[in-house]
Amino acid sequence: MYVAVKGGERAIDNAHALLADRRRGDRDVPAISLDQIDHQLALGVDRVMCEGSLYDRELAALAIKQARGDMIEAIFLLRAYRTTLPRFGASESINTGAMDIRRRISATFKDLPGGQVLGPTFDYTHRLLDHTLTSDSDIAPAATAPADQATFRSVADLLAGSGLIEGQAEASGEVGDLTREPLSFPAGRDLRLQNLARGDEGFLLALAYSTQRGFGRNHPFAGEIRYGEVEVEFFAEDAGFAVPLGAIALTECQMVNQFTGSATQAPRFTRGYGISFGQNERKSMAMALVDRALRAKELGEETGSPAQDEEFVLSHSDNVQATGFVEHLKLPHYVDFQAELGLLRKLQAEFFERQAQSGTPKEAIMQDAAE
């Protein structure tokens, strides 16, 4: 016999206690420290900071630990904390040209001022499981050399000098903030880039890939990818000048894309731009491809592919929103379900009544439906 259920509250508390227990796991295994996550799962921390839109390695490491390694859950934790923080203002534009380079490569020139700097990369590693990592083996410190004082001018700037590539878009006044204002369409490029920078890596990767396979092809070259630290400055009203806040690690990608020109514009290369916190080339490159795809309309190119559709891309890129809405299907829906059930019963009854009048037995119809 059914009785109205009470006790949801205790069930929830118990579920959370069980979660805490499972998160800790076997007590004979030492608990993982935030330092270990920060240093040894550094790229995971980078991703959580980037899509969580909060540059704080310690908090990101905590979020990863609390989320049991579920990256989207960790991103969500960081976002939910970030939104409670007071906002003092916007920093000065960062100058990635003055980046303290850890890695810098160009696919468009064999050599260029500053040279190709490989840095720490998975590229060219053979993906063979390394069993020496199963235990704490001694890793010799990497070789170092005196820092090169060369300035690493961006490849796009080098091309710009010869007029072969479009100029950098001019900064136009205040930059929008979609965490403070609802996004509306058409969105300016500032908001598009902000949305993509916070967007899900997997979603952007798939969209970028689709452009390469012909759904909005834009003939990209990896003009330059650079990773390193950049100083962040904030203009202090009281002091009357910009004060440095510290350095953050960034990965920037400048895609160089073919453009065949239009009636009013000469053929030239165009730009797609991607940037992410920490070291994340996949994300930055995908973002640059999608940024360029979203410019199709502005450049008078043929449109219609998913990656070129601003409303489609920007409305679905956020994994915290997406996971929330997909997973909300777990919540009870029995009121709506009952309403549908009632309607369905009525429609079915009418259907069978019509069939009965025309002389088809009910079983035969059910049989058809099952086949």
Added chain:
Amino acid sequence: MTAPVYNFAYLDEQTKRMIRRAILKAIAIPGYQVPFASREMPMPYGWGTGGVQVTAAILGPQDVLKVIDQGSDDTTNAVSIRKFFTRTAGVRTTTATLEATVIQTRHRVPEAALSADQVLVYQVPIPEPLRFLEPRETETRRMHALSEYGLMHVKLYEDIARHGHIATAYAYPVQVASRYVMDPSPIPKFDNPKLSNCPALQLFGAGREKRIYAIPPYTRVTSLDFDDHPFEPYRHDASCELCAATDSYLDEVITDDQGNRMFVCSDTDYCEHRRALGHGPIAATQKEPADG
């Protein structure tokens, strides 16, 4: 790292002011979806973040809060949201509809008549009633601006042509004050008539979609229909087996693996209230057969 200290009802005062401005605009233009800068909340999008933000913005220390999901105070998410406000605002909570000053709901309107000193806050997943006819926001905003609702009427007409009925059982579209077509949130259409001329203020919050809309007190709300196919609220042809109510919306509960089922009030407070007044269960013989 220090443990963060949160403001009354979680949101900071600036954010509350921003939400209140959106609410005021929504009340001034009944049924119009006001964009607002929805915040990331500590619960997932799609789990009531819009309703929670609206509630947080209107809640005062004297308020008495009731939270229901599917009509019940004890469903997991209702429990979770009630707990959230107990923790962050310390307000008194209740399960009694008549005691509450603010009622946050998902998918139901309480059975008991609401009064002028109450506010009903709905959680809304997709605020745009035209969304499944036209996926683009740019396009649907234009359609609302021009009151261009032909597409919706065509959809309802096609339902009738194909099925003999309007095949929408919940989130049944309404028109507010003869102007904006509005999604009443996924309440069963049984609840639609309660929206009209309601003494309580009704606020709708969609967090993920960043929209707030409202039905001011005593506003006429009509469910879309045709003269020859008038709107009909649906309810199971049964009475509650716990309190014998014949006027409440019913949940169907499967009681064993033989397909036997029973009907009980979806509004648990209404059912409990009736039982406290001495309304008893109906005789078991009146149960529907399992294969009905």
